[in-house]
Every structure is written in C-alpha cells, then in structure tokens.
Amino acid sequence: MTENKPLASTDTRAHQQPGFENADLLIERAYIDGRWIDADDKIKVSDPATGRLVGEVPSLNTGAVRRAVGAAAIAQKNWAALLPQDRQQALMRWHEQILRHKEDLATIMTLEQGKPLGDARAEIDYGASFIEWFAAEAVRTNGETMPSHIPGRELLTVREPLGVVGLVTPWNFPNAMLTRKAGAALAAGCAVIAHPSSETPFSALALAELASRSGLPSGLFNVVTGSGQKIVAELCVNKTVRGISFTGSTEVGSAILKQSAETVQKCCMELGGHAPFVGFGDAPVDTLVEAALKAKFETSGQDCLAANRILIHESIYEAFLARFTEATKSLVVGNGFEAGVQIGPLQNDKQVAKSKEHSDDAAEHGARLLCGGQQHNLGGLFFEPTVIADVTTDMKIWREETFGPVAAVCSFSSEEEVVAAANDTDYGLAAYVYSNDLGTTLRMSRALEYGMVAVNSVKLTGPPIPFGGVKQSGLGREGSVHGTDEFTELKYICLNTGSDASRKVI
Template identity: 35%
Template structure:
C-alpha cells in the first residue's frame, strides 16, 4: 500500500541528525572514495550551525579518474538502446520514491527547507526522471525529401559525449536529477560536481541511479574546490558539454572557459523576477499568493519573485495584506512541525540579506517587517518587507536570493514593464490582472523566458526553463532539455551500386 504524503512526513519527522550518513564520499569509477589522504570540509546544519559531517575534497587524481571513466563508459552507454536506458531511469525513479522519507530528512538537514518542501522537491525529482525516461524513446530524426529517387537522406540524433554538470545547493536533488537524467537519457555519461553544502543528498541520489542499473563509469560524483574542479573538467578534451545552474558571475566564468575549447554550454543563471499587480484584482488573494511563493525556500530560488510593482490605487492595501501574511509565516528548523520557512543555507547568504537591507535603509527605504537576523543559533533571517525603496538601492539591481521583498508603486502598465525590464536579468516574470489586453501586453513586453500570469509556476518536467539577457543560455526541461545533450547528424545514402 502506497504511503500518503502525510504518513511520509510523520515518519520522517521522527528522525533527526542520526539519519545523516556518517561517511561522506566522492564516487569515481565504481568506488566510494572517503577522506583518506584528502582534505575535508565541514558540512553544517543551517538550522543550528552544528557539524553534520566532514566531506572529502577531490584531488586532481580523482578528477582525472572521473574523466577517464566517463570516456570509457561513453563507448558502451551511448550504444545502449533508448528502451534499456528508459527502463533503468524508470527503476531509478521508483527507488527514489521508495527511499524518499530518508532522503527528505537528509535534504532538510543539509539545506534547511521545511520537510514538506523537501518531500515536494523529491516529487519533482521523480517526475523529471520519469519524463526523461519517456522522452528518450522519442529522440526522433527525420527523413528529407531527396533530390533524387536514388537517394535516402535523413537526420539522426546522437549523444554529444561526456558531460560536466554543475549544481547549486538551493535545489540540490531536483537540479542534479534534471541534469543527470536528461544526459543519461540522451546516451551521455556525466561527471557531476555537486554542492559542498548539501553532499549527502547527492550521494543518495547517485545510489538510486547506480542501484537501478546505470553503469558505474557512466556517472561520477565530485565535491571540493569549485575552481579546481571546473577548470580541470572543462579543459579536458573528454568533456563535450557543460551544464551549469548558478549565479551570473560564475556562469560567465564557466562559459568563458568552455568557449576556449569550443564546448557548448547550457547556463541557467540568476534571476530578479518582477511581479506586476494591476488594479483589477482581489488584492488580498494576490498578496497571499505572492507571500507563499516569495518565501518558498527562504527566497533562495532563481524563479522567486523579488521585485513587486503594485498599481497606485492598490498599493497601500497590498502592502498591508503582504505584511500581515508574511508575518504569520512560522520560521524555524525545517524538521519541526508547522514550520513554513527554514533558515538561509549558510553564513554568506545571511550576510548578503543583511547587507541588502542595510543598503536600502541607508538610501531611505522603510522596513515594514523583519529586517534583522533572528536571535539564536542557525542562519535565520525573517520575512522582510521594504517600501519607499529608491531606484539606486542594490536590492533592485542585484539578485537578492533571500527573504526580502521590496514593494514599489506604479502608475501605468507600460511604466511598470519598463521598470521591470531595467535589469540585466531575464529569467522569470509574473503579472496579476483580470484584463486580457493587459495580460497580452505584459506577456509581449516583458523580458523573461518563464512568464506566469495570474499564477506562480515552479519549473516543470515537460516545460523548458531558460533565460534571456544575462539569465542564461539554452534550456533545461522538456524535449529541449534532452536536445541539449544531443547532436544532429545528416546522412545521405545513395542506393546505386558502386
């Protein structure tokens, strides 16, 4: 009998740090490689700062071994039939579903998000792997009308080669699974550089793929010094594709490294998503929806709304409702019952949040809610609301990636769209209106690749996520996500005897 979500959450909530793996390790060439002879890094629980474990740092030898095994395994995995690859991926999804109680606890311990959100992330992991399993059987080419009846001319899709994949800590299970599943489905092998802040969930995810039947050399798992790993992987002639999710500055650097070797990149980079609230909506209902999505994962989401533009006549009412609903969110340890928002993931994010608020205040902004670090242990920053934010404030230009919401008034929709577009980001954007003409104007005029009108939608398995301007190159998710790991080849065959 299948467990309900409530039963899984209840069982998982009874667990604590004892559920955390005691031996963190790299995985290379069929071997789990521990700390022996390697430097280590502390992994901390963001809810209390306690050390969860010590993570081994990959050496140059580890990186080179991962490359060698990816190259060797590609010869076999790329020739494995799509139907067999699909069956293995389906088994991986089933194993993750069976293990999701343990995995959700580990994810919350490392990342800090509430347990229900960790369970939700794993649901998206499973959905994404299943989608890739199904889609890999549809990697169709096409037959071209020949110039001569004696010719057969076709296009076929082939795996691009070994992939270097880089994943951040905010959705370490979902983002890793999306890259790994798509690459494996396409017939590629993968060297996964996973985040040092959340290593155990990466290990558990990898075990599911291996237990499902992915050959040991077809996937490797590295942790350590990001610059060392990225430079060595990308420079290697073995790697034929680079996939990265993370900040714009790091994405630029990796794209430059890849360009030196003419390697294609998929870059899902930062965002600074505007929300435009027009004067023809139910203000309380919209404010409630905005609060729920804004403070998901403590605002550490690339698609998170981070600038709120509200039409003049609704502005004060919207601010009042937003402050009311945000103030009702229970902040605490993600394993505790009833918690809606956990800590930030690390001290860096805590300092960044405080710095953005202090900068805005110095320039004249008013703090209507929150604004300072919560007392006690852990990396907790409360839901924070800013008004009267000047255009020069950093929070209106830099990606916040924290639970701070600036709310600004606007007069006309054209003005709101122009201000929303006045950043270098173009990942996501949202609008709320009951006027079809306004909705069409927004969708046509906004510079973003992921657009929500009267709803907030997290990334979906069957929809492409990408960015315009500085928010990225290429797409992840949907059939476009598998295409990113494939090359098109043209074959022209004469039927004449030679």
C-alpha cells in the first residue's frame, strides 16, 4: 500500500469523459486518514452503457481497513467533543461543496452507474439535502428528564455517539445512499468508514474529496475500496467499529447481521423491496399509467422502491394494460449522456440475466408478454422495458425482486383479495395505493405490511421521512428526526441531589 499525493487520476481517460467542468473529482485512490491511498491490486470500473473503462481503484487489504478504523477512532473523539454548532457548520460547508460541484458529480455517476444525466443531477440534489437536514439535526440530539420514582434523585437520559461506524452502500444510488448515512452519523458525533460498491466507487471518492475541501478533519470520513467480502468482514469483527449501516440485498444483509453478531454491533439495514402498486377502479386510468411508469421504470427498475407487482382492479384492468403498454413502448432507452433518454443500461450482466429469467419464466407459466422481454437492440447491458400481464403467484417475478425494467401486472376483484396478495411476500419496504375513496386509502394504509405507504403518490422519500421497512426489508430507519438514533446510544443517568426529602404518602 502506498500513499499518493496527486488527487485526480493522471490517466487521460478521466479527462476525456463528457460533461466535466474539470476532472479532478474522478479519483482512482482510496481515502484514509486524510490521505489518498493506492495499492498494487486494482478493481476496474466500467461504464455500463459503453463497456469503456472509467478507471481503477485499489483493492485494499484488511490491514488498510484496520488503519482506517484506527484513524477514525482518534478523529471521532475530537469530533464528538466539539459543540454541536461546530459540527453543524462543518456539515453545511460540505453541503455547499457538493452543490457547487453538482455537474461533475452527476457526470461521474452517469459514467459509473449509467442512469440518465438528468436523474443523476436530481440524485446529487437529493443526496445534498440529507447533509443539510442532518446539519440541522446536529443540534437536536436531545435527551430527556423524567419524574423520579426515587426520593432525592433526578433522572435523565442523554444521546451519545456510537463511535466509529461502517457504512456499506450500493451501486444504484451511489451518492444519496452515502450522504443519507454519513450525514446522520457525522451529525451524531461518529466517525465514518465508507465502503462503496466496487461497481460505483467514484461517487463516494468524490464526496471524500469534497469533505476534505470543506475542512472535515482527517480520519473522520474514510472511503475504503476493494473486495466487499473482505472489507465488510473486517468491519463486522473489528471491536472498534460499533455500528454498521448497510443498504443492499436481503441475502447480504442477513450475512452481515450474522457476522456483526460476534461483536454485538448496532445494525441499521435497508434491504430488499418488492413493492406492490395497487390501483382501485375509482382511480383515473391515465393517472395510474403515469404513476406506474415512474414507480416501475425510474433507475431502469433498479430501485428498492420500484413497483415489482402492479395490481389493478378488474373493472379497469384491460384499459390500464393497453395504455400502460403503449406508454412503456414509448420510453426512450439509451446512453445516459444522450438527450431525452429515460432508461439507461442495467448495471451488470447479472441484472440483465435476471430480467430475462423473470420474463421467460412468467411466459412459460401462462402470462401474457405485452412488450419487451429481451435484450435491447442496443446490445450490452440494455434491456427492453417490459410489460407482463396476468402474473400469478407461482411465477418467479411474484416471489423475487427483479431489479430491472420488467413490469408484472395482475388484476384483483376485492379489497380483501388485494391486501392478501400485496402482503404475500417476505419483504415490506414500500407500497403504493391509488384510490379516490378516503376510507379505502386509510384501510389500505393500515392493512399493508410495509414500512412506508404512499397514497395517490409515487414520490415519498426525502430528508423529513423515516425511510425503512419491516419483515425482511430491514431494521431501523434512515432520514427524519429519527435518523441520528441509529448512530447513538441512549444513556440513562440517575443523579443523587443530596436531598433528604422523604417520600410523602397521601
């Protein structure tokens, strides 16, 4: 492992990418204790739209991860000792840096993740909003006092930072998933070891550079790149790391929980989705079509909030299918840097294969393939936006999260039927309900076994809301006034005031 002073890539390919105001945020190093670190072993990162090499990042060994943890432990003590207002101001400086470099951050994201550039810009704004939110929350990690049950005692609680925390983030939202976690952790007084997906590490590394420019102390925000299996294992068994926050699949989250049990770490998990989208017969069909398109196809369906099962009342089912299929066929697929593109490539071959597998399996079990179902004629990692009708419970797409641009649609006849169908899953992250009847929406909101329910809306996320699921969709909540709770411990203090007052009995 070597230290390298130059921040930006010296490879000309980084400077030849489209859209950069300057390319010094595309950094091919890991970031530990305020220094840019290289290693002999490398991980190549490719543009999913073209297959072109974007760059390489070091594949760090466990020794480097331990070094990062040690540096973070030192930095965290000093950071936690600051006044909350000082942490607030530091986070706001980071927020300002992020917005100042929005275009370059969006370009990096489209290069490594493939989403349309407009969507990438929106994610930068979204991600920055969490830094701003938690900067304000830094001065609100309040405790409480309680009436005493013991004579001569004052009872109170305080919130104290966990210490060093590991943040493990996915490839589908490489900026916002990190800022939502890091903003809360830093506001609470913790230090961060961030481990981004090896498919999209450059967004996290750019955030590290901007954190450095904003004056965050060395060792406070570290980004370690490399094998997820090795790095996460070290974070889970290292006794100095007191918390893990993970966003990703339920399978990986379950494995992390087992590993972290050895050191009894506090864990926050945002896992698989498999969201139902329910449209009742009194909802306008055009409204349902527009909403279902957004709920299903944004980020090419690679979103834990994506509507994986679309359930439409039988009275409007065929009308919905006709208009929804027509609208799906009109979606523009292509390179995220091209104007007008709505659907970018999938992230990797695995996502393409799963989209194809779910489409084929549904067709083999009697579903109607109304459009798509194949690799797009652009080739590579592009997949046709797909609509499958008459989906049943014996199909893979009913049981598994697709994470691709494949819309599975079925009909229902009653409220009781659709509640049972929507809840027929091990997942419970988000659900969508459309109806013009207030009673229906209220009953559905309570009956659906999901952590978040959006009524007559597909836009539900943002800094003020507690993001998280139930069942196998996760543990804990991110964002909102509860977001810092995941990075603090609640300490109870019983204070003897020296009073000899005896208990009076009435």
